[in-house]
Amino acid sequence: MNERKQFYENPRSEENRKKKSNAFATVCLLIASLAVVILVTLIGSIVASGGNWLSWELLTGVHREDNPEGSGIGQAIAGSLVLCFICGAVALPVGIGTALFLEEFKPTNRIVGWLHSLVQLNINNLAGVPSIVYGILGLTAFVYMFGLIEPIQANNPPSIEIGATYFYQTKTLGGKWVTFPAEDPEQTILKINEPVEVTMPSGEIVMLNVLPKSEPSPRDDAVRDVTVFEGANASTFRKNSPIHFHLPFSKSVLSAGLTLALVILPIVIIASQEALRAVPDSLREASLGLGATRWQTVRGTVLPAAIPGIMTGAILSMSRAVGEAAPIIAVMGSVAGTTTGLTSLMDKSPVLPVMIFRWAGEENPGFEHLSAAAIIVLLVFLLIMNSIAILIRYRHEKKQS
């Protein structure tokens, strides 16, 4: 009783409470602004470390052992873009499809209803699975294919393969490498005993002379260039067309891209679901009322209305994919660079976040700065993607209001 009396009769206590409340507001503001401090420190320290290392060489070069000045992220940028493309090409259709299934085709019977709630629960849980676990799944499912298909050996072509052509190459007496098509790629080494039509380095097609071993080596350079001794070794090599595929996928950008698609799938689904939910029911009812089927309604009415929202979500999840490193290290290993760059989806390739990871661990301080510079490139890339998403959202909101 006494307390309550004091509460009403003593204005100073109220003053105190108000002061407390205001003090709390200030404390809140201070703590909330920590986020700004963190972000500024983060960006500041990275720009300070890597800002001077941004250069054209950085953007176009490849990793060079022990030579940070000459190293660059050209292949990594290309790798990241290709990865992003594979990941989007798989995750967006599947993710949007799942969202449509969940939002637009509400269950009509028990079994479908059960499937619906299972999928929904499952997606929310998948979103919480650490990305490294997806990496292990990708390694098992895409790289080794659960061990169901023999791993690829160094001297045999993969048993299941398309998009590759095999050639034999051999060195003529004149030191020129000439090639001719291999009919049976399984036979990796061929002894040349008969004349054969070969392609010269210049692209010219000539007949290869085969000299018996007893004959003396010819003197004339022009002749030497197109001559081998009988029994000379020719060995196969592979020319990959851009659509080269083999099973298992091995450690390749395709495996990595598919794995990333699994990582962002739940995010795409959840974002698309939200976009679909934001479409007013009146639109659907109007379309259904005019006699359209569910699918016609979805195609003609719901999807066009939801596309901006879906695109926003899609871009945000793609930007998540661009920054992921852990599942890629699990699937592709930490690749620093390749000699020939990407020739097909079956090749390995460095990607930006893995490059950052690798360089951050290098002892040479130059690589530390280079890593920071690569971070700046990655952040700028993400910033562009996010700005596009924000722009779409903004235009959409403006139109709706």
Added chain:
Amino acid sequence: MSTAEPGKMLPVDPRPTYQLRSTANARIWQRFMLFLLTLCALVSIATTAGIIIMLVYESAGFFLNEQIEVGRFFTDTKWTVGQTQGELSYGIWPLVSGTFRITGIAMLISLPIGLITAVYLSEYASQRTRSILKPTLEILAGIPTVVLGFFAVKFITPWLLAPLGDFKTFNAGAAGIAVGILCLPLVTSLAEDALRAVPVSLREGSYGLGATKLETTIKVVIPAALSGIISAFLLALARAVGETMVVALAAGSSPTLTLDPRQPSQTMTGFIVETFKSEAVTPGTVNYYSIYAVAAVLFLLTFTITLIGQIIRLRYREVYE
């Protein structure tokens, strides 16, 4: 739509002259699309099934290996897989404790800061501060974790922690702080959503009774949003447990059973990455199978945390209409 020319008299026949698109066709199309969409939905089920089957099958290769006694996996206090050629110790605890040491530090940082930031955003912030804070948090949320790992090992350890004490080059502290930074935007946005879901009428009621803003926030709004806040905490926890790149860069690679944040500490995710990074993961070796055993524990842990978070959010949500 109509093919009838304007001005022409309508025929007596009430049926429209314009061509109806075949409904039968549309039905078949609809069935086909529904089938495709169901397939899409099954991809996510297949992913979960794939993860579970893979983890069970491959970690069986670990637990059924003649070198391995299952009991010791849960009782041993040392983890030396991939670390010794002598007798193998494979107690999961150093890795689990490493995970929770870093997660603990991360939560100590991200929970209070995140909650207070959320309170500020939902209860106090003016439009102007909001327009600064919100994008800041969104950018922070979009920073790739490998970047935070770089920040931890190149900035937090040498500039922030080294002056404070005898921190090792790779330590749990720096990794914990970086993971905390990573979780901060997540906690903030989820908690803010929960706070905003509390109807204004409750706040007005409290003000009407003479409570200050502080009292309203602490005694009315936060309790009303508690289930949402707890589920936000749990989701952040799951995220921290599964975080990989920060740990791989900043926490070092020795599995230790200690509470000291200055010591290096290998987490479950850290062990997996270290093994991938350092060894050709050759199928068939104990080392290879141990990845799956550790991943199975990690998966169970995060799955449980996420599931509890979901249940709390759905079951204990206060619905205001």
Added chain:
Amino acid sequence: MKNGVLSAAALLAVFGLLLVGCDSGPDAGGGENGGDNGGSNLSGSITIEGSSTVEPISTKAGEEFNKDYPGVNVAVSGQGTGNGFKALSKKECDVSGASRPIKASERDACNEAGLRFYEIPVAYDGLSIVVNKANDFVDQLTVEQLKMIFREDMAVTMWNEVDPSWPEEEITIYAPGVASGTHDYFREVIGKKDDKNIRSDETITLSEDDKLLVTGVKGEEFSIGFFGFSYYKENEDDLKVVPIVDPNTGEAVTPTEATIESGEYAPFSRPLFIYVNAESYQRAEVAEFVDFYLENAAMIAEGARYVPLPAEIYAAARDRLDKDMSGTHYLDEEGEKRSGPVSDVYVEGNLISE
């Protein structure tokens, strides 16, 4: 609504353009790589696995080789000597780097798979024991002291337990992981005779990533570590290398190019090898690469900050290749390991092919 769809389409187009742009990226990079210095048109690809200690040598060899042969894809990874031999026996790689000779069990695995290999020594390495730059009390170490620090059965935790005059501070150890030949080699010197292993407790950080070890020792005052000579050489200014007392002469020797080559730096000086898959050597690009490697081994080894072997050794290796003599010199008929200076072991009489 139309507008939204349009902007989405525009966005996709932008993405498409980006991708087209990037597709030409690698080609541009490749062109720059190869240069137009009259490179040969030899094609194909070479997979090199194995020791992380040998990786810098093979990477260097690959870089040099690509200057002349831009069309050959040389993929080098360093995942440990043991894993390299595993890949070799499974026929998954063409060349495997090794920082120790092949073991009997690994040789047997190759035989079982029907794989023949050529053994080629490429350089010397002096396994370097290093401490932090600020460490002023360790001026030399004996093998006995190393045993106290590194062996599982002794495993001291404080510096003053090694030598009472040293400070009472905790030791932190950084060492290569068990898949590396460096780990094996070190273990051989300090524990093989008593069948003891390198410790694996909380004091020691083991990693296959040598750079992490360098970072570790650099960052902590009371730490110690060991790794290949080139990693020390690269970080010479930031690390303090410890002279090791040769148990035979009683003299403390610092690892330098000269002491390693002369064999004075004992017992931690060792040869590094590449093992070439004989079937792969039939392939033109592999043969060219290995020949190039061997021909320029001295230059490549120096470029990668290792110590070249005497020219006779390279000549002997050339001879094995020319005569198609596969197998190892480092195991005797019973499968026991042969040891000694390279010039003594790497002789034709010691070669066991099956």
